[in-house]
Amino acid sequence: LMVWLRRTTHYLFIVVVAVNSTLLTINAGDYIFYTDWAWTSFVVFSISQSTMLVVGAIYYMLFTGVPGTATYYATIMTIYTWVAKGAWFALGYPYDFVVTPVWIPSAMLLDLTYWATRRNKHAAIIIGGTLVGLSLPIFNMINLLLVRDPPEMAFKYPRPTLPPYMTPIEPQVGKFYNSPVALGSGAAAVLSVPIAALGAKLNTWTYRWMAA
Numbered sequence: 001l002m003v004w005l006r007r008t009t010h011y012l013f014i015v016v017v018a019v020n021s022t023l024l025t026i027n028a029g030d031y032i033f034y035t036d037w038a039w040t041s042f043v044v045f046s047i048s049q050s051t052m053l054v055v056g057a058i059y060y061m062l063f064t065g066v067p068g069t070a071t072y073y074a075t076i077m078t079i080y081t082w083v084a085k086g087a088w089f090a091l092g093y094p095y096d097f098v099v100t101p102v103w104i105p106s107a108m109l110l111d112l113t114y115w116a117t118r119r120n121k122h123a124a125i126i127i128g129g130t131l132v133g134l135s136l137p138i139f140n141m142i143n144l145l146l147v148r149d150p151p152e153m154a155f156k157y158p159r160p161t162l163p164p165y166m167t168p169i170e171p172q173v174g175k176f177y178n179s180p181v182a183l184g185s186g187a188a189a190v191l192s193v194p195i196a197a198l199g200a201k202l203n204t205w206t207y208r209w210m211a212a
Contacts (some may be wrong), residue, residue, distance in 0.1 A: 043180050
């Protein structure tokens with residue numbers, strides 16, 4: 001019974017984090033968000049997505065102890081997001097209106113770190129967390145460059161629930177800083193390490209809670 005309860009608790013947490021990642025993507029990753037706040041939004045988006053990925057991926061990876069499960073977790077997040085985007089499609093928006101983050105390559109780096117260090121948890125936290133934070137903004141900027149023009153899409157498909165003060169404006173590119181990828185990668189790399197440690201600690205706490 002305890003084994004069943006423990007596994008159920010783990011899988012429930014995995015589902016909750018993956019669903020929250022999907023909601024975070026829809027709220028922080030659509031074209032209007034990028035258009036309104038330009039590079040500032042990209043940095044915020046990079047930090048939020050890196051930390052959300054790393055906390056669930058390292059939790060799941062340490063739970064199974066098998067390199068490859070972080071990539072599997074990122075795949076779950078990607079599929080969830082694509083399904084959720086169907087709601088936008090049903091409202092008449094183009095299916096690529098919400099930019100799906102590129103989680104899988106960063107999760108693969110986390111898996112490779114865990115595998116290369118012979119399943120060393122601390123190396124996965126420090127090295128793997130840093131690699132996730134550094135790589136995800138780079139992959140996502142490449143992702144943005146491959147989609148249709150964000151400002152054009154934002155003006156063509158305005159969100160009906162958008163309040164007046166959030167109406168699309170021309171992006172102020174380079175107004176505050178000129179390299180959102182560098183700033184996003186730096187901030188995400190620093191923050192992903194303690195968040196990865198939190199994910200690892202949640203794994204321990206769950207076991208202790210179920211064993212009590």
